[in-house]
Amino acid sequence: MEESHVWNERLQLGDDDLDREHHLQIALVTGLTEALERGRPLVARRIVEQLSGYTKAHFAGEELLMELAGYRHLEAHRQEHQAILAHIEEIRYLHHQGEYDLAVPMAVDLLSGLASHIAASDRRFAEASGRVPPIGATATGS
Ligand SMILES: [Fe+2]
Numbered sequence: 140m141e142e143s144h145v146w147n148e149r150l151q152l153g154d155d156d157l158d159r160e161h162h163l164q165i166a167l168v169t170g171l172t173e174a175l176e177r178g179r180p181l182v183a184r185r186i187v188e189q190l191s192g193y194t195k196a197h198f199a200g201e202e203l204l205m206e207l208a209g210y211r212h213l214e215a216h217r218q219e220h221q222a223i224l225a226h227i228e229e230i231r232y233l234h235h236q237g238e239y240d241l242a243v244p245m246a247v248d249l250l251s252g253l254a255s256h257i258a259a260s261d262r263r264f265a266e267a268s269g270r271v272p273p274i275g276a277t278a279t280g281s
């Protein structure tokens with residue numbers, strides 16, 4: 140019955156580097172939610188620390204790619220990243236306070252928020268920068 144993590148076609152952008160990082164991000168949030176739900180605070184604490192550091196690094200890398208590409212929606216994208224990081228910090232704080240019951244719904248929200256960000260905003264950048272073909276385009280083109 141164990142599900143490693145939630146992943147679906149919408150999250151798969153077609154860019155190997157970004158997809159690999161998104162896989163890990165989603166896996167960490169899924170693992171965090173499960174650890175909180177199962178009452179494993181020590182595991183949850185380790186995961187939330189990993190998630191925080193990894194997400195900062197991923198976002199910084201993505202923003203650098205956007206800067207290099209002269210992406211015109213960089214500022215809006217950066218604000219979405221800031222909101223996700225604030226969300227993670229809030230979970231971290233709740234966990235630190237021992238408020239595990241409050242942290243669970245926050246982690247569930249984080250998972251859906253992060254998935255939406257990847258499927259919509261990260262995809263928009265990947266398509267606009269030519270890293271991946273637009274959705275619906277044939278995969279055989281160059
Ligand atoms: Fe992003």
Ligand SMILES: [Fe+2]
Nearest residue numbers: 161201257261
């Ligand atoms: Fe991303």
